[in-house]
Every structure is written in structure tokens, then in C-alpha cells.
Amino acid sequence: MDSAEVLKEIAEQVTVCEKCNLHFSRKKAVPGEGPSSVELMFIGEGPGFYENELGRPFVGQAGKFLDELLARAGVSREKVFITNVVKCRPPGNHDPEPEELSACRGYLERQIEALNPRVIVTLGRFSMAHFLPYAKISSAHGKATWVNGRLVVAMYHPAAALHQPSLQETVLEDFSHLPEFIKLAQKTQAGHVISASAAVDPAESTTQPAPAQPHTEQHSLLDILPDQAVEPPAPPADDPDDSGPVQLSLF
Ligand code: SF4
Numbered sequence: 001m002d003s004a005e006v007l008k009e010i011a012e013q014v015t016v017c018e019k020c021n022l023h024f025s026r027k028k029a030v031p032g033e034g035p036s037s038v039e040l041m042f043i044g045e046g047p048g049f050y051e052n053e054l055g056r057p058f059v060g061q062a063g064k065f066l067d068e069l070l071a072r073a074g075v076s077r078e079k080v081f082i083t084n085v086v087k088c089r090p091p092g093n094h095d096p097e098p099e100e101l102s103a104c105r106g107y108l109e110r111q112i113e114a115l116n117p118r119v120i121v122t123l124g125r126f127s128m129a130h131f132l133p134y135a136k137i138s139s140a141h142g143k144a145t146w147v148n149g150r151l152v153v154a155m156y157h158p159a160a161a162l163h164q165p166s167l168q169e170t171v172l173e174d175f176s177h178l179p180e181f182i183k184l185a186q187k188t189q190a191g192h193v194i195s196a197s198a199a200v201d202p203a204e205s206t207t208q209p210a211p212a213q214p215h216t217e218q219h220s221l222l223d224i225l226p227d228q229a230v231e232p233p234a235p236p237a238d239d240p241d242d243s244g245p246v247q248l249s250l251f
Contacts (some may be wrong), residue, residue, distance in 0.1 A: 004036035006114040010107055014087045015055075020103035022088035028055030032083025032111060040075065040182065041117040042066070043108065043127040044084045045157060046096055052089035057082045062159035066123075069158060069171065073178040081115050083108065085127050096126055105130070112150075118185040120150050121178070124157030142174035144181050151185045153178070 001009070011031035017023060030047040033056060042058075050060040058066050070077050086096045086104045096104075108130065112120070122128040125137040131152045132145060140154040161171040 002036070003114040003116070007036050007111065010110055010114070014107055017087070017107075020086075020088075020100045022086060022090055022100055025091040026088035027052045029087050030055055030057050030084060030089075031087055031107070032057055032081060034081030034115075035079065036115070038079065038081045038115050038117050039185070040080045040119045040121065041112065041115055042080055042082045042121045042123060043130070044082070044123040045126045046084050046086040047089040048093070048159075049089070057084060058158075061162060062157065065158040065162060069175040072172070073175050075178060081111070081117070083111060085130055101126065101130075118150060118188075119144075119153060119182055120147075121153045121155055123155055124160070128152075128154045141170065142177065144184070151181055151188075153181050 014029045014031040017029060023029075026047075030051045034041075044058060044062075047057065048060050048062065050063075051057055057063070066082075067077055070080070085108055086100050087107060088104075090096060090100065120131070122131065128135060128137055128140060131147045132140060132154065135154065137154060137156060141156050142154070144151045144153040146152070155174050156167060156171050158171065161168040
């Protein structure tokens, strides 16, 4: 089965999925959309009002802002895959519950495996936590970390900036570095690796020659490097993105 067929199969399964309680209240599940082969994948938190109506990701105000951010970064939305960690809208726009995240995790992991992106941009703390469960978005945003051979770039959710205008400059600044992260990932493909032992700041990043014996040990997507485990998993109470899947609550 090729990647397009796998993604189609996942979308069909998501559409009728009843693995968690979110299926009771959803109107349309939102599997995600984009080409079947991408270099860049975006992962948000959960569908909002318009997403639930249309069955498409990021079509509300947060989606419009994401489109603007992508345009500023010179990235075409048509060339990226966009999805969420939970594919159905939580009622009342609540934060995804652990059991909902857990029930939906397999779909996301299969999408990542099928797409095989070099760069994954997480939008908001729940998608970041999928890869970096101990990170705080207030310190991890705008940085990239190698996770299981992919460059994971943590960003605030676009709707966080709509909630808090003071965050807009930060979000714009973080997205402005996206082309640099893509280039860094491409350099890695060309035979260079970036230190996998620490988060990468685009302004400080350096490349190193690839090791003679490439590291081939397989890790799960949740594996992180020990020195990244610096914070407990609970998000800070004063985190600007603490309102959870803010894409949900606004629109
Ligand atoms: S959120 Fe995910 S696990 Fe829950 S019903 Fe929807 S597709 Fe299934």
C-alpha cells in the first residue's frame, strides 16, 4: 500500500471512529489534509467550530492566521500536510483529555509514518507534548529538536496569538525561522546532522559531519533524549497557551 492509500485508509477510519467519547458530539471528524508525500507536516490540537462543520483542518480564524504565517515563511499550504492530535472536536472546546489523546494517537503516528516528513511543526502544547512530553512551550517555542530522525519545531498555536496580541510578534518571529529549519533538515539529508542532544535554536545552530556509523536504533515517537527531560509534564498555569486547544474556543 503506498502512502496515499494509507492516508486514505486512515481518513476513512477516522471518519467512522468511535474509539473515544469525542465521536458522540462531533459533526465531522477531521483527519487532516495535504499531499501524500511532504517535507513539512503541521500538527495542531483539535478541530474547532468550523473544522467540525467542514471536516477540514484550520479553516477558521486560526487557519487564516496560519495561512498568513505560511505565506510569510514562503511555504505553500498546498505542499504541507496539516492535521491535529485529536481528530474530533472536544465538546465545549475543552482541552483534549488524556484518554482522548491516547485513543487518537495511533492515527497520528500512522500518518507520520506514511508521510515521512523531515520537519514536523507542532502548534500548541498538546501537539508538542506528543514528541516532547517534558517540554514547556513557553521555553521550547521557536526551537527544533531531533526526535526519531525528524526535526520537530515547536510553535505556539496560531490562535494563541489571536487570544493574546502580545504573542503575535513571538509567533511571527518563530515562523520566520521556518525556512532555516527546513534548510537544516535538507542539509541533514545531504549528509550532515545537527546535534541531536539539544534543542536547536536557528540562530545558534551548527552542522556537523555525519557519523561514520549512522545511528540506526529505532525509537518510538515518544522517545526523547534524557537531557531534554527537564520539566514535569504538567503545563505551567501561566502558560500563554494554557487555554488548551485555543483553535477550538474562539471560533
Ligand atoms: S478523536 Fe480520534 S479516537 Fe476519538 S473518536 Fe475521533 S478519531 Fe476516534
